[in-house]
Amino acid sequence: MKRSILALALCLVLPLSGCTSLSGSMYTVVEPHVEQPVLGEDSSTIKAGTYSELVNGVLFFVSQGIEEGTIQLTDYTGDVEEDLNRACLEVATDDPLGAYAVDFIKNEYTTIITTYEATITIAYRRSQEQMNSLINITGTSAIETEVAQALAAFQTELAMRVGYFTGDEDTVLGQLRRAYYEDPAAALGMPQCTVNLYPDSGTQRIVELLLTYPQEPAVLQRRSQQLREKADELVEPVGQQIDSRQLSLLLELLLGAVKVDPQGGVTAWDALLGEGANHEGLALAFQLLCDALELDCALVEGTLEGETHFWNQVTYSGAARFVDLSRSLTQLWTPAQLAELGYQWEEQETG
Numbered sequence: 001m002k003r004s005i006l007a008l009a010l011c012l013v014l015p016l017s018g019c020t021s022l023s024g025s026m027y028t029v030v031e032p033h034v035e036q037p038v039l040g041e042d043s044s045t046i047k048a049g050t051y052s053e054l055v056n057g058v059l060f061f062v063s064q065g066i067e068e069g070t071i072q073l074t075d076y077t078g079d080v081e082e083d084l085n086r087a088c089l090e091v092a093t094d095d096p097l098g099a100y101a102v103d104f105i106k107n108e109y110t111t112i113i114t115t116y117e118a119t120i121t122i123a124y125r126r127s128q129e130q131m132n133s134l135i136n137i138t139g140t141s142a143i144e145t146e147v148a149q150a151l152a153a154f155q156t157e158l159a160m161r162v163g164y165f166t167g168d169e170d171t172v173l174g175q176l177r178r179a180y181y182e183d184p185a186a187a188l189g190m191p192q193c194t195v196n197l198y199p200d201s202g203t204q205r206i207v208e209l210l211l212t213y214p215q216e217p218a219v220l221q222r223r224s225q226q227l228r229e230k231a232d233e234l235v236e237p238v239g240q241q242i243d244s245r246q247l248s249l250l251l252e253l254l255l256g257a258v259k260v261d262p263q264g265g266v267t268a269w270d271a272l273l274g275e276g277a278n279h280e281g282l283a284l285a286f287q288l289l290c291d292a293l294e295l296d297c298a299l300v301e302g303t304l305e306g307e308t309h310f311w312n313q314v315t316y317s318g319a320a321r322f323v324d325l326s327r328s329l330t331q332l333w334t335p336a337q338l339a340e341l342g343y344q345w346e347e348q349e350t351g
Helices: 051-063 079-091 096-101 128-132 140-153 169-182 217-238 245-256 268-272 277-293 337-341
Strands: 002-005 045-048 066-074 103-113 115-124 135-137 157-163 193-196 205-211 260-265 296-303 307-316 317-322
Touching: 045 051, 045 140, 051 079, 051 096, 051 115, 066 277, 079 096, 079 115, 079 135, 079 296, 096 103, 096 157, 096 205, 096 260, 103 217, 135 140, 140 157, 140 169, 140 317, 169 193, 169 205, 169 317, 217 268, 217 277, 260 268, 260 277, 268 277, 277 307, 317 337
Parallel strands: 045 066, 135 157
Antiparallel strands: 002 103, 066 115, 103 115, 157 205, 193 205, 296 307, 307 317
């Protein structure tokens, strides 16, 4: 007796058109744990006696990138045809790796006395390199660290296997936005991002980010390095002063260092090396210089006259002062003074 069935064609998952393969060489590759099944003569032949062993066998094939494998079922008491179909479907839809990597799985089997020999055929929509490059993390909060590293390297694709995921696409996009502003030298234009989650539900998920930058990653990498070098060059004369004196000297230095243009760009590059920057680019430039000096400074996003606006909060001697280079290159404001000018923001803790 010989029967076959197509287990699944995952037609609802977003395609990968226009995306490059993972370039995450900076990451440590951690293989997901799959319980080792009982092997036959080679890794493409395994033995199973229960439904759970059958599922584990199919998942083992997927984890190894095997396109065709054999499962031998001896003295199997369940409905072989039904269980084979159900196991293939479970791996392809419910398991994170299967949902992420598998296009479809089909099976066929033959009967030899009390032994069933099932041939499992798997078609993949991910390369073995992509599957091996999955990053294993635990908890939704750990995503932001990986995203920050991907943005700093201008990666176009990032995929993480999250052990306990409690968010959604908007959660990940929020983490991306925070990570972007944490590194002014790499904040060279917010990338467009598509977030895909595999499977559609559950706490064990693969989270995939597909990133499109405003310029080629190689161009942005060069600009990021040049921007860091420029910042180090600018702050060198004030590097040995105490915090308050550093801030005064830095503000004096800004008069000849930054280019202000209300209609200009949104990056520190535009402010320090380009044709001029608006409030966002100026705030990122100031943050970059403060980071180089290790000053206690934070980028602030709030509103001014009802419009989104960026500026900086500097804390020294336990007091917070604000800098908005789009308004003045030399002025410091207290929180009360800034509020009187119409700025609104969420208060940040002072050091």
